[in-house]
Amino acid sequence: QVQLVQSGAEVKKPGASVKVSCKASGYTFTNNDINWVRQATGQGLEWMGWMNPNSGNTGYAQKFQGRVTMTRNTSISTAYMELGSLGSEDTALYYCARGGWELLLWGQGTLVTVSS
Amino acid sequence: QSALTQPASVSGSPGQSITISCTGTSSDVGSYNLVSWYQQYPGKAPKLLISEGTKRPSGVSARFSGSKSGNTASLTISGLQAEDEADYYCCSYAGSSTFDLYVFGTGTKVTVL
Numbered sequence: 001q002v003q004l005v006q007s008g009a010e011v012k013k014p015g016a017s018v019k020v021s022c023k024a025s026g027y028t029f030t031n032n033d034i035n036w037v038r039q040a041t042g043q044g045l046e047w048m049g050w051m052n053p054n055s056g057n058t059g060y061a062q063k064f065q066g067r068v069t070m071t072r073n074t075s076i077s078t079a080y081m082e083l084g085s086l087g088s089e090d091t092a093l094y095y096c097a098r099g100g101w102e103l104l105l106w107g108q109g110t111l112v113t114v115s116s
Numbered sequence: 117q118s119a120l121t122q123p124a125s126v127s128g129s130p131g132q133s134i135t136i137s138c139t140g141t142s143s144d145v146g147s148y149n150l151v152s153w154y155q156q157y158p159g160k161a162p163k164l165l166i167s168e169g170t171k172r173p174s175g176v177s178a179r180f181s182g183s184k185s186g187n188t189a190s191l192t193i194s195g196l197q198a199e200d201e202a203d204y205y206c207c208s209y210a211g212s213s214t215f216d217l218y219v220f221g222t223g224t225k226v227t228v229l
């Protein structure tokens with residue numbers, strides 16, 4: 001079954017970092033980019049960045065530059081998104097999605113809550 | 117990079133057609149035929165409806181269609197059905213010369229009356 005399965009919900013304190021995983025199955029992990037998109041409760045979708053799992057090349061939205069790192073482990077077909085210096089405004093549902101200008105396959109989302 | 121502008125809400129009666137607009141700039145929507153549209157139900161991940169402005173992935177109803185004119189892309193839902201009540205987002209490629217490779221729209225809530 002072609003799917004992306006993300007890690008479970010996280011609760012973090014302000015200033016901490018969070019690392020979310022996204023495990024691909026049912027297709028060749030290195031054939032398609034992985035993008036990360038987040039959505040605060042009741043808000044719209046926000047593009048965070050992309051990673052090419054084959055080369056490891058990445059590109060991050062200007063808003064997250066210096067605070068986000070996207071990596072992968074090709075041996076286990078898993079992509080990671082680490083976001084640092086968390087603030088309350090980072091409380092959101094974080095999605096990984098396969099593709100580029102067409103995000104055809106999405107993970108189920110990981111809720112990250114930032115609270116003191 | 118600012119979010120693409122969509123109407124906050126659009127409504128229609130069953131069987132009618134509605135159109136959701138997505139206004140960007142000459143740097144994103146206007147420069148590329150790479151606008152995608154997504155449907156999202158509450159508590160669910162988005163689903164791709166339209167890619168490259170007009171293309172429907174396999175399995176997506178032909179009632180959904182996309183178009184573009186200048187800096188504005190549009191999604192039309194024909195023969196509106198109760199199941200179409202959801203949030204809809206556009207997304208455009210914004211070019212590799214910027215940090216923000218992609219930009220989403222502000223989202224539109226569709227209500228079936």
